[in-house]
Amino acid sequence: MSYTCGLLPVLDQHEDHHYEMSEYEGAKARWCPGCGDHSILTAVQRLLAAEQLVPEQTMMVSGIGCSSRLPHYMKTYGFHGLHGRALPVATGIKLHRPELTVFVTMGDGDCTSIGAGHWVHAMRYNVDMVAMMLDNGIYGLTKNQTSPTTPQGFKSNTQPYGSILPPLNPLEVALGITNASFVAQTAEWAPSHLYATLRAAYKHKGFSFVRILQRCPVYTPAIYQKAVQDPARIQLLVHDDGVVTPDLDKIYQSQLHHDPRDLAAARALAEQTETIKLGVFYRDPSKPRYEETRRVAPRTPAERVALLEKEFARYAV
Amino acid sequence: MSAASATAAPAPPKVLRVPEHTVEIVSDSGEGAQKCGQIFGAVSAKMGNGVWTVELIPAEIQPPPRVPEGASGNRIRLGEHAVTNWGDRTNLVIAFNEQVLLARHRVDSLADDAVILIEDKWARSEDADIVAQWDAAMKELSGKHYRIIPVAMEDQCLTIVDNPKKGKNMFALGLLARVYGRDMERIKEQIAHAFRKKSEEVYNSNVALLELGYHWAEDNIDFRVEIPTHAADKPLVVMNGNEAIGMGAIASGMELCAMYPITPATSVSHYLSEVFEKFGGIVHQAEDEIAACGVAIGASYAGKVAFTITSGPGMALKTEFLGLAVMTETPLVLVNVQRGGPSTGLPTKVEQSDMLAALYGQTGDSPHIVMAPATIEECFHIMITARRLAETFRTLVMVLTDANLATGVSPYPKPTLDEAWQAAPLDLAPVKEGQKAYAWNKDTGLSDRIIPGRPGGMFTLTGLSHDEGSKVAYSSGIHQHSSAMRSRKIAVLQSLLVPPTVYGEESxxxxxxxxxxxxxxxxxxxxxxxxxxxxxxxxxxxxxxxxxxxxxxxxxxxxxxxxxxxxxxxxxxxxxxxxxxxxxxxxxxxxxxxxxxxxxxxxxxxxxxxxxxxxxxxxxxxxxxxxxx
Missing domain, CATH: 3.40.50.920 (Rossmann fold)
Known part of the structure; x- marks a missing residue:
């Protein structure tokens, strides 16, 4: 594959340019006032500015849903595709153009319901990208239907007598997938934690799955409200190899030193849902990355023709 | 030893000179009839006969032995001149048991005067049920004027190998080689190629069985068939349609095939998986049909056109993504190797029932290009055309082949390769000021594609209705206009085509x-x-x-x-x-x-x-x- 033809001179042109945060801003965000997605958009833009990511080398890929509008509000390349199908598209982009930095935005329905198969396999492929699952526990864009992460008993338009099933725990699923290499949880109402988590995800080489707890001001304003109001219901997982947010020490006094290399501990923590745990559950940078294991030497047209002549010789009459 | 082989000094065989002859080799699945047929077909082509080979494939991998539904093998039609199809009925059959023979008889595959060479150990079985089945079969077959020649194949093989089940197909190949006067050296070359991944020992044992069959036929079969051969005036290559699709994809410069296993399309990816990396390409086996399409679209969007390959049920699953490719004007090539439908249908058998689904199966108005190769040769060339049309017209190009082309093997003139068939290198130059993501020419609907990496071109591609700048359309006029632009491209392509040629008189x-x-x-x-x-x-x-x-x-x-x-x-x-x-x-x-x-x-x-x-x-x-x- 031709990965980088003509790319390096383009990169060189940008060495002197310093990108301001505003240079990553696209269309004006049209989410509802008070939507947690605004805070996530800001964190992403802040990260891009901090890392000085070149806008044309950066891809925002999304599915369908409120959260999947995010690419429109960025001034990078964006791919706003199909419900549940952001991850295959992102995988295709990285297979052809591994030099691009890819962020994926999905909702809980997008990622854990209609796109669940892709989620499992994307974690297995471990292609280098940041996959954000914006979890508001509801289908918002289609107006208040139960999602896999909706709390049991929660009344929606499709389950008006209360959500029937216990909610899916995305962290348990993610940590159960072979070759998972980065699993974290953060919340939109803790902006510095959100930013630090996204930064750790970006820095990780591999598929970084970040569940972002996010309030929908219209349909699920209350589902995280107790935790928002009572920091004691939140426990931070801290580690030098994970996320460290000293500015939050005063608010979130419940902290647990957790080494993200410890998968068994990560799984045990993911099962404990009495308190909401924010931080990096698991990280293993040594896991093989699909775009690397599948990398092949590019061929010129002339080389390809010469090889094809040989191939035809095998089939000669 | 059978009674027949004990006969001394056979009379010289009667020579049958015919312009064409059709042969079938049928066995239980896994007994190697297909390999025997493939080698026989390839060698016949190399010797200058026209050849069309079709695989006879049961739906299961290991159907129970000795049942008609398990019949597996090849049908090879040989001609003095080019052969373009599998013909009418079979003139000579080699059958490994009477049940698979019955299967062919019951579908009226055998000519009234067909010659049948059949393994006869079943007639001598210690199992009374098997003998009864044999007798019943012979009675059923007696309604036709078949000439049935019993051959003690396994007994013969046992004279030189321990396990006659393996390699009986090479004995059968030897029979055919003698009857049709095939060049034994060429057959040995083909055996070497077919078993290139196996040991020297395997090769030697196969060749010994081949020669055993040849000599047995020399001693015991009283006729030979001669089909005149003509050396080709230009170099030929011989392959099946799926291999031709794979080679065409390589020649087009495409570098990513995303697929999910489905019969009868999968063999394209088997072929490509073996060779594609050497050409700078990869086969991505996705988690499902939908993902395969999504990966191909993502790759195409980001660079060179990619392709996905499937059959009817897979195409149905990809439907939503196909609409996305059309709506976002992302080039994409989809190959549908059609099989019988609806639903799971006839997975291994030919049908042409997906045309309307291919044309109209997407939701909304979804204009795109649909082509169908008519020959194995066209399977190669169509992939080059498909890649180019997908890129030029920024749309989905579907290629409809079918199980007949996929499994048919026939020689065709070796293409004269051209570097210009391949995709151009990615253009990552800055986008000129003001260029829009869909700068539609209002007459043609055509526009230039902007790929990520190009400075100044940042936009968000969306499956929502959008305007020239890829901004989500909230006013009604935009959807009318963009629909017209996507549709217009198809008419523009038609204006570039020439009327087809009538075969025969024009009235x-x-x-x-x-x-x-x-x-x-x-x-x-x-x-x-x-x-x-x-x-x-x-x-x-x-x-x-x-x-x-x-x-x-x-x-x-x-x-x-x-x-x-x-x-x-x-x-x-x-x-x-x-x-x-x-x-x-x-x-x-x-x-x-x-x-x-x-x-x-x-x-x-x-x-x-x-x-x-x-x-x-x-x-x-x-x-x-x-x-x-």
Whole structure:
């Protein structure tokens, strides 16, 4: 594959340019006032500015849903595709153009319901990208239907007598997938934690799955409200190899030193849902990355023709 | 040793000189009949015969032994000149048991005077049930004038190997080599190639069995078949349609094939998986059909056109993504190797029933390009055209082949390769100030594609209705305009096509119109019907969307127009069926719509390629002697 033809001179042109945060801003965000997605958009833009990511080398890929509008509000390349199908598209982009930095935005329905198969396999492929699952526990864009992460008993338009099933725990699923290499949880109402988590995800080489707890001001304003109001219901997982947010020490006094290399501990923590745990559950940078294991030497047209002549010789009459 | 092989000093064999002959080798699945048939076909092609080989494939990998449904093998039609289809009936069969032979008998595959070489150990089995089955089979077969020659294949093989089950196919190949006068050195080369991944020992044992079969036939078979050979005037290559698709994809410069296993398309990816990396490409086996399409779209969007390969059920699953490719004007090539449907249908058997689903199966208005190669050679070239059209027209290009092309093996002239067939290197130059993501030319609908990495071109591609700048459209006029722009491209492509050429006279009583793999059988049928004095010609279409131009003018010169297709259509005269409620062949629906000509149809879904003789019968039925009314 031709990965980088003509790319390096383009990169060189940008060495002197310093990108301001505003240079990553696209269309004006049209989410509802008070939507947690605004805070996530800001964190992403802040990260891009901090890392000085070149806008044309950066891809925002999304599915369908409120959260999947995010690419429109960025001034990078964006791919706003199909419900549940952001991850295959992102995988295709990285297979052809591994030099691009890819962020994926999905909702809980997008990622854990209609796109669940892709989620499992994307974690297995471990292609280098940041996959954000914006979890508001509801289908918002289609107006208040139960999602896999909706709390049991929660009344929606499709389950008006209360959500029937216990909610899916995305962290348990993610940590159960072979070759998972980065699993974290953060919340939109803790902006510095959100930013630090996204930064750790970006820095990780591999598929970084970040569940972002996010309030929908219209349909699920209350589902995280107790935790928002009572920091004691939140426990931070801290580690030098994970996320460290000293500015939050005063608010979130419940902290647990957790080494993200410890998968068994990560799984045990993911099962404990009495308190909401924010931080990096698991990280293993040594896991093989699909775009690397599948990398092949590019061929010129002339080389390809010469090889094809040989191939035809095998089939000669 | 069988009684036959004990005979001393055989009389010189009778030589049968014929312009063509059809051979079948059938066995239980896994006994190697297919390998035997493939090698026989390849060597025959190399020696200068026209060849068309078709695989006979059971639906299960390991069906129980000795059942008719398990019949597995090859049918090889040999000719003095080029052979374009699998023909009518088989002249010589090698069967490894009587049950698989019955399967072929029951589908009327064998000529009345066919010669049958059959393993006869079953007749001598200690198992009374097997002997009874053998006797019943012989009784069933006795209704025809077959000449049945028992051959103690396993007993013979046991004289040189311990396990006769392995390698019996090479003994059978030896029989064929002798009967058809095939070049043993070439056969050995093919065996070496076929078993290149195995040991020297395997090769030696196979060659020994080959020679054993050859000598046995020399001593015991009282006839030989001679089909004149002609050295080709240009270099030929021989392969099946799926290999040709794979090689065409390589020649087009595409670098990513995303797929999910599905019969009968998968063998394209088997072939590519073996060689593609050497050409700078990869086969991505996705978690499902939908993901395969999504990966191909993501890759295409980000760079060179990618392709996905599937069969009917897989195409159905990809539907939403196909619409996305059209809506976002992302180039994409989809190959559908059609099989029988609906639903799981006939996974290993040919049908042409996905045309309307390919054309109209996406939601909303989803104009795109649909093409169908007619020959194995065209399977190669169509991939180059498909890649180029997808890029130029920024849209989805579907290529419809079928199980007949996928598993048929036939020689064709080696293509003269051209570097210009390949995709250009990625253009990552800055986008010029003000260039929009969809800068539609308002006459043609065409626009230049911007790929990520290009400075100044940042935009968000969306499956929502959008304007030229890829901004989500909230006003009604935009959707009307963008729909027109996507649709216009198809008409522009049609303006670049030339009218198709009629096979035979340009006017007459009947024009038979076909598409896809039926070309050879239709043209052979037309030739035969013309010899009978019927004024019939044929026309074969490669483009289904857009249709090739000038069809109405061509149709006008014939009293009657009829499609021949491997898909279901009602027949007038069937209970309840009349002109108004008749469900017609898919191509005829398309042609009636485009031309307002009363196009008739004849379609069959036998789970096998059409036989020329059945098409001749259909022609006779539509054109009585003395011409159409």
């Amino acid at each position: 007459g009583d009947l024009l038979v119109v076909g598409w896809g793999s039926t070309k050879g059988a239709i043209e052979e049928a037309v030739d035969r019907a013309r010899k009978e004095g019927l004024k019939v010609s044929s026309l074969h279409l490669r483009f289904l969307s857009p249709l090739e131009p000038g069809l109405k003018d061509i149709f006008k010169k014939f009293k009657k127009v009829m499609t021949v297709e491997i898909n279901y259509s009602d027949e007038i005269g069937d209970p309840y069926i009349n002109e108004e409620n008749r469900r017609r062949g898919q191509l005829s629906i398309l042609l009636r719509n485009a031309t307002l000509v009363d196009v008739d149809c004849w379609g069959r879904v036998p789970g096998e390629p059409l036989r020329p003789m059945s098409i001749v019968d259909a022609i006779r039925g539509r054109v009585p002697r003395g011409g159409a009314k």
